Amino acid sequence: DGGITQSPKYLFRKEGQNVTLSCEQNLNHDAMYWYRQDPGQGLRLIYYSQIVNDFQKGDIAEGYSVSREKKESFPLTVTSAQKNPTAFYLCASIGGGMFSNTEAFFGQGTRLTVV
Amino acid sequence: AQSVTQPDIHITVSEGASLELRCNYSYGATPYLFWYVQSPGQGLQLLLKYFSGDTLVQGIKGFEAEFKRSQSSFNLRKPSVHWSDAAEYFCAVGSSGNTGKLIFGQGTTLQVKP
Numbered sequence: 001d002g003g004i005t006q007s008p009k010y011l012f013r014k015e016g017q018n019v020t021l022s023c024e025q026n027l028n029h030d031a032m033y034w035y036r037q038d039p040g041q042g043l044r045l046i047y048y049s050q051i052v053n054d055f056q057k058g059d060i061a062e063g064y065s066v067s068r069e070k071k072e073s074f075p076l077t078v079t080s081a082q083k084n085p086t087a088f089y090l091c092a093s094i095g096g097g098m099f100s101n102t103e104a105f106f107g108q109g110t111r112l113t114v115v
Numbered sequence: 116a117q118s119v120t121q122p123d124i125h126i127t128v129s130e131g132a133s134l135e136l137r138c139n140y141s142y143g144a145t146p147y148l149f150w151y152v153q154s155p156g157q158g159l160q161l162l163l164k165y166f167s168g169d170t171l172v173q174g175i176k177g178f179e180a181e182f183k184r185s186q187s188s189f190n191l192r193k194p195s196v197h198w199s200d201a202a203e204y205f206c207a208v209g210s211s212g213n214t215g216k217l218i219f220g221q222g223t224t225l226q227v228k229p
Contacts, residue, residue, distance in 0.1 A: 004158075006158075031214075031215045033215070033216070033217075035217075035219075040124065040221055040222075041221060042119075042205060042219035042220055042221045042222050043159075043205070043207075043217070043219040044219075045216055045217070048214065048215070048216060050214065050215070056214075058216070090158060090159065092159075092217075094215040102215075103149060103161045103164050104149075104159075104161075104215065104217060105161075106151075106158035106159040106160075107158050108157055108158045109156070109157065109158050111156070
């Protein structure tokens with residue numbers, strides 16, 4: 001079945017560590033997105049990529065980095081510069097090069113906790 | 116600036132009662148509007164979307180929403196709520212520029228009483 005797979009489901013990070021969240025899709029979608037979810041704040045965009053080897057900052061990119069070397073994969077690294085990384089992270093993708101009559105498909109999320 | 120407001124953080128309804136979740140948006144042009152539902156610890160599932168045409172849109176699980184341009188609203192409704200509808204609901208608007216970015220409201224948590 002086509003879909004978006006995020007791993008791991010739960011991730012624990014020590015202070016000062018970098019961690020990488022995986023997002024893989026087999027929907028053949030061009031565009032991929034990373035959102036952060038905090039209670040009472042909805043979802044906020046971290047980074048997005050509309051094509052391989054290109055990505056753009058979202059509203060809260062500080063302390064995060066991404067890469068888009070393959071169409072299917074869009075990993076997110078939470079660096080030590082991110083001061084408050086504990087959150088639920090959601091990856092999404094949209095089919096087609098233009099945003100028209102399509103909706104975003106979401107993965108099941110990764111819950112990151114700083115210990 | 117584009118924004119989405121869901122005025123109700125938490126709503127409790129009895130099973131079998133009707134439901135309306137409010138959503139107001141701020142957007143300069145004709146918006147792309149979405150309602151998503153999220154069960155605890157899960158991703159988001161699309162309930163319905165509005166791009167153009169008929170302002171009353173039907174979605175999955177018996178939900179519908181009405182786009183009212185004059186009120187900048189896109190309220191979600193269901194005639195009879197089931198216990199399985201308990202979840203968090205997000206309204207979103209597609210950002211301008213054909214980037215596919217979504218701007219989300221803060222979410223409304225729905226509790227269903229037996």
